[in-house]
Amino acid sequence: MIKIAIDAMGGDNAPEKIVQGAIDSLALRENIHIVLVGKEDAVNAELSKYQYDRSRVSVVNATEVIETGEPPVAAIREKKDSSLVVAQKLVRDGEADAFISSGSTGAILVGGQLIVGRIKGIRRTPLAPLIPTTKGASLLIDCGANVDARPEDLVQFARMGSIYMERVCKVKKPRVGIVNIGAEEEKGNALVKETFPLLKACEDINFIGNVESRDIPYGAADVIVTEAFVGNVILKLYEGVGSALISEIKKGMLSNLKGKLGALMVKKNLKGVVKKFDASEYGGAPMLGLKALVVKTHGSATEKEIKNAIMQCVDFVEAKTIDKINAIVS
């Protein structure tokens, strides 16, 4: 049995959609056991809506909730009985194999480091969301909160990201690229220039060189290595440009009668396009380099994203991904 601890109280749609996603996942694999952590009464009220195998779902009570706006370090230290802290302790103590939350990104990252714990030898623990491209998805590593990384950090990101894409996403020999402002080897800022030769020398990754941000949406690399400040800018701009453009297109189409009729006719086709660019299809963002997998889903995650995140954890555990990451620092 693969045991997955889920923060039932995190995110905009908790506990309703979180519980629904957990129940939905049970049908997909026989070897999943879900541990829902949160306010017992609220979680049980949601569970009572469903018929499911009770031996595969347990509830662990936690009386507190960490809100999105709270300073992460203080929240983790002070709210010892929060769903996030209690669930991460289950992972630390070996009572669960992985952890999923739609709650505060900062608290998840801090808790990951302080409670779940870093693998010895791993310098930083990057947050690595999958971003949709015209070819599928790429892993953007790092989009976390620790900015101003060093070259050796980026090398570890590249190696962990490559393992993740190979093991969990089943991409053979993942193409690893580093974000730069030109295709030529001599371009870039000090960090990229120092990192480039180190990546080139890595024998365990398929390094393809510089990736310009213009080519990211076209799937220029499977693993896109960058420092967290730039990664954050990329991730959020990706979402921003996409949503602004789609909302303008909708508005534009619906601005007159002819357009409205046309819009009805293309609606189904456009839904397919939007689905292709929907990040929630890929579950949540893994936080790598910890002793167990921690997954951060969107704050707005619905049952589908939670279900996909659970499958992501199962794939991660089944592929013995942690052993492989351990091997790069041993």
Next chain:
Amino acid sequence: MIKIAIDAMGGDNAPEKIVQGAIDSLALRENIHIVLVGKEDAVNAELSKYQYDRSRVSVVNATEVIETGEPPVAAIREKKDSSLVVAQKLVRDGEADAFISSGSTGAILVGGQLIVGRIKGIRRTPLAPLIPTTKGASLLIDCGANVDARPEDLVQFARMGSIYMERVCKVKKPRVGIVNIGAEEEKGNALVKETFPLLKACEDINFIGNVESRDIPYGAADVIVTEAFVGNVILKLYEGVGSALISEIKKGMLSNLKGKLGALMVKKNLKGVVKKFDASEYGGAPMLGLKALVVKTHGSATEKEIKNAIMQCVDFVEAKTIDKINAIVS
């Protein structure tokens, strides 16, 4: 008369579209004089296609052309008779008030510094394209080639960008923001953290604080200040996500008969949306902090972008923008 020197040989559509754009601009204002710099025969051949006031257009011969792939510094030093170098020298010598090129960005930037020359006291000369938003356009400063800027550089970018938006784009009290990975004042990398209080203390700009990249497409600020590596990533990702999404939408709509019919009906409306997000509507990217205005248009610039870039130069000169920039360092 405002004299504008144009590199007639730079870019994918030179000299044909460059000359056409120059001729088109003459009808818009009476006080423009265009100096076309390039291979005399080729330029004259293009000019012979039009009827125009010959007293307002002159041709200066230059026998060489700097290609896009050439290392910029070597190209500027060695190709003394290139259209780019000859035209920039006209600006340096006061024989033209501004310079426009669709050629190599690197060579334009290097030439700007070495030939046109930096204003005394200006530390760096940023490239600041206007990027389209749902509300109009924002100035993204810096997208140039000089990465790893210091806080004092960013402060000058903010002040010059604010002057540009106010004088040339007629935005009253332009809102100046700094690119960051969170809205809170304490967030960011070392550079942003050091720059934030300096910007806050500037009395001559309307500083509105941090801007997250997600909000850039929605017009979160009129002047978006960032270091050139991040600026480059933003600019190119902006273009990449937009073009990838639009091509997927087209493909999606045309994938079956019903969609094709619908596409015909929404075509006109969608053109309006695409036009709104078309950067060439705003002319080219100004390079600021030089003794005169240097404008870099897209390599693929057509007559419309050239015409708009000429109007941009006229507005810049008429608003005495250089005097205003001079004032911040005197």
